[in-house]
Structure formats: structure tokens, C-alpha cells
Amino acid sequence: MTGNSSGLDNATLALFQNADTSVVVSLIYAAVAVVNLLGNGLSMWLLLFRTSPKTPSIIFMINLTFTDLALGLALPFQIAYQLRGYDWGMGPGMCSSLTLVFYTNMYCSILTMTAIGIDRYLGIVKPMLFRETREKRSIAVISCFAMWGLVLSVLHPLMTTDLTFRVPELGITTCFDVLKWSMLPSMAAWAAFLFALVFVLFLFPFCVTTFCYVRVIGQLGKERTDKKRRATRLAFVVLLVFTLCFAPNNILLLAHAVLRLFYDKSLYMAYKLSLCLSCLNSCLDPFIYYFASKDFRQKLRQVLRLSNIHSLSSIDSVKLEHKESQYTAHCGYEGQERENSEV
Incomplete structure (x- = not known):
């Protein structure tokens, strides 16, 4: 630490005075906001109004799109601040x-x-576990509420603390760029907060997701079908989002906290830049929808006029659904179960 009246280290003060970094970060946020709002706006319209039935995967995708759009709407405020x-x-x-x-x-x-990974796993590896479509939809909706409840309970200190901080030597008031020790009552509370963020909300889900997609690809075996190719691409995109967007921020958060607590050093600039990477997930999520849902792919191709196949007539559609039902019944799946396991 230095003798600055604000108590901030020189590296943090230097970041606040680095105009080039502010411009670069703002440009990244601006690009992310444009792609986010366009891609996820189209995705939300397709998922809500053009995709039916609302399978568990579709419900999870709607939940993911909602969070992405909220971020896209918040980014202009962050850009102005930068x-x-x-x-x-x-x-x-x-x-x-x-x-x-x-x-x-x-x-x-x-x-x-x-x-979504667990839903893929259950649909392909354990297809007989949940056979009732209504039951699966209810579980999906409850799961979405449980996710929000868990995340908001962990992040509750951010809602009850004044996250602004006055830096008198620079004449600025920062927003969440300087965390106050008073946000949590003790060192044990800080340790629990960081553990929940890094291990409960990031590392454990990452391990579960990796396990699910490895098993899905393994279950499909050596098949050279479109289904396996899409499953492989879906796994690649999801793991790319985890490693590119989420891992750097969470690893740097933990490292920065340990260094500040025990060695009086800082990784703040690297952590700040990693927040940009974390926002990129909102631009990659529509690719997840594309590979995870057959119905979404079809509707998107229709909207973008990429499909060379004319829309089936209502009679042909009924015949096709009947044939699919016969095929899935023969394989031990129900028609809706097959749709949920399609990738």
C-alpha cells in the first residue's frame, strides 16, 4: 500500500489514469453490446414466439437469453463510466x-x-430416467428459479453495500472498482464469499458440464452422423465459453484476493481486463442454441433464408411427426423424449 489519501495502491491509480485502456475497454464493450442485442434479441423472439413446444432445453435457453439481454442493456452505462x-x-x-x-x-x-448439459446427458445417456414431458418442464422451470435464488443469495452483499468509492487525489468516484472491506463483517465471511463464487458457482458447474458432454459424445460412440457432429460442436462451444469467458475472471479474482490479503500485491489490471472476456459469453450463447435445439435451427434458417428446403405442408408435417413417433417408439423413446435429446 502507499501513502495515498484513498489508500489505493499505485497500480490501481495508474489504471484509473490510463486513458488508452479506458478507450480500448469501451470499444470492446460497445462491440459486445451491439452483437449481444442483435443476436440475443433475435434468439429471444425465436425462442418465445417461433419455437414450440417449450422443451426443457428451450426453457433453459430463454433463461440464458434473458440474462444476456440484461447485460446488453447495462453495457452502455459501463461504457459511459469508462x-x-x-x-x-x-x-x-x-x-x-x-x-x-x-x-x-x-x-x-x-x-x-x-x-443444458445435464439435459443433453439425460436425454441421450439416460433417456428412461424422465419420460414425462410435463414433469421435465416443471423441473426446468423450478431449476431456473433455483439458479437465480442461489446466485442472488451469494451476491447479496453487492446489493446491500455502497459500491461507489471516492478517490480524492484523482477527483473521481469509482463504481465497483474498489471493494470495501466493510462489505463483509470478517475475514471468514470474505473467504466464504470467494469460495462460493469460484468453487460453487464456477468450478463445480464446469466439472459437471464437462462430464456431461464427455459422456454424451461417448454414448454416441463412433457414429459419423449429424447428431454426433452437432453434439461435438455444442460441447466445443460450451467449453470454449467456460475457458475463454469465465475461467480467466474467476481465477484472477481468487489470485488477486489472495495476493491482496496476504502479500499486499495486486492483479487488478488483469482482473479488470478479464471482465471484458466474461462479457463475450453473451455473444457466443446463440451458437449454443443453434447446436442444442433442432427447432431453433430450423426457425433461424427460415428467418435468415438459409434453408434451401421449402416449408413442409401441414399434411407432410403430420406424416413426418407420425414416422418419427414410430421410430422413437421402436428405439424405446417417446416422441417428445427424442426431441429433447436431439442436438
Whole structure:
């Protein structure tokens, strides 16, 4: 630590005065916001109004799209804050709301992608476990509420603390760039908070997701079918989001906290830049929908006019559904069960 009146280290102060970094980060956020709102706006319209029935995967995708759109709407405020030289002028309440949107997006996205992975696993590896479609939908809806409850309970300190911080030597008021020790009552509470973020909301879901997709690909065996190729691509995109978007931020958060607590050092600049990477997940999530849902793929191709196949007539559609039902019954699946396990 230094003798600065704010008590901040020189590395943090240097970041606040680095105009080039602010511009670069703002440009990244601007690009993410545009792609986010366009991609997820289209995805939400397709998922809500053009995709039926609402299978568990579709319910999870709607939940994920909602969190992504919330982030896209919050990014302009973050851009304005960056371009003003880290000077927040919209009050503590708005600062807490913006911060909460950032972190709920990250951790709800992680848990939702884990839920989609579990749904793929149950549909392909354990297809007889849940046979009733209505039961699966109810579980999906309850799971979404449980995700939000878990994430908001862990992030509760962010909602009850003034996250703004006055830096008198620079004449600015920051927003969630300086955490106050008073946010939590003790060192044990800080340890529990960091453990919940890094291990409960990131590492454990990452392990579960990896296990599910490895088993799905293994179950499909050596088949060279479109189904296996899509499953492999889905696994690749999901694991890419975890490793590119979520892992750096959570690893740096833990490392930065340990260094600050025990060695009086900082990784703040690296951690700040990793927040940009965490936002990229909202641009990659539509690819997850594309590979995870056959109905979403078909509707998207129709909207973008990428399909060379004319729409089936209603009679042909009925015949096709009847043939699929006969085939799935022969394989031990019900028609809806097959749709849920399609990737």
C-alpha cells in the first residue's frame, strides 16, 4: 500500500489514469453490446414466439437469453463510466444494480449452461430416467428459479453495500472498482464469499458440464452422423465459453484476493481486463442454441433464408411427426423424449 489519501495502491491509480485502456475497454464493450442485442434479441423472439413446444432445453435457453439481454442493456452505462475516466455519476443504487447485472449474467450463464448439459446427458445417456414431458418442464422451470435464488443469495452483499468509492487525489468516484472491506463483517465471511463464487458457482458447474458432454459424445460412440457432429460442436462451444469467458475472471479474482490479503500485491489490471472476456459469453450463447435445439435451427434458417428446403405442408408435417413417433417408439423413446435429446 502507499501513502495515498484513498489508500489505493499505485497500480490501481495508474489504471484509473490510463486513458488508452479506458478507450480500448469501451470499444470492446460497445462491440459486445451491439452483437449481444442483435443476436440475443433475435434468439429471444425465436425462442418465445417461433419455437414450440417449450422443451426443457428451450426453457433453459430463454433463461440464458434473458440474462444476456440484461447485460446488453447495462453495457452502455459501463461504457459511459469508462469514457468519463472511471467517474461514476449515477448514484450508489444504480452502481449496485449495474454490478449485479454483470455478475448475475456470468454466474446464471454458467449454471444455465450446466443445466443444458445435464439435459443433453439425460436425454441421450439416460433417456428412461424422465419420460414425462410435463414433469421435465416443471423441473426446468423450478431449476431456473433455483439458479437465480442461489446466485442472488451469494451476491447479496453487492446489493446491500455502497459500491461507489471516492478517490480524492484523482477527483473521481469509482463504481465497483474498489471493494470495501466493510462489505463483509470478517475475514471468514470474505473467504466464504470467494469460495462460493469460484468453487460453487464456477468450478463445480464446469466439472459437471464437462462430464456431461464427455459422456454424451461417448454414448454416441463412433457414429459419423449429424447428431454426433452437432453434439461435438455444442460441447466445443460450451467449453470454449467456460475457458475463454469465465475461467480467466474467476481465477484472477481468487489470485488477486489472495495476493491482496496476504502479500499486499495486486492483479487488478488483469482482473479488470478479464471482465471484458466474461462479457463475450453473451455473444457466443446463440451458437449454443443453434447446436442444442433442432427447432431453433430450423426457425433461424427460415428467418435468415438459409434453408434451401421449402416449408413442409401441414399434411407432410403430420406424416413426418407420425414416422418419427414410430421410430422413437421402436428405439424405446417417446416422441417428445427424442426431441429433447436431439442436438
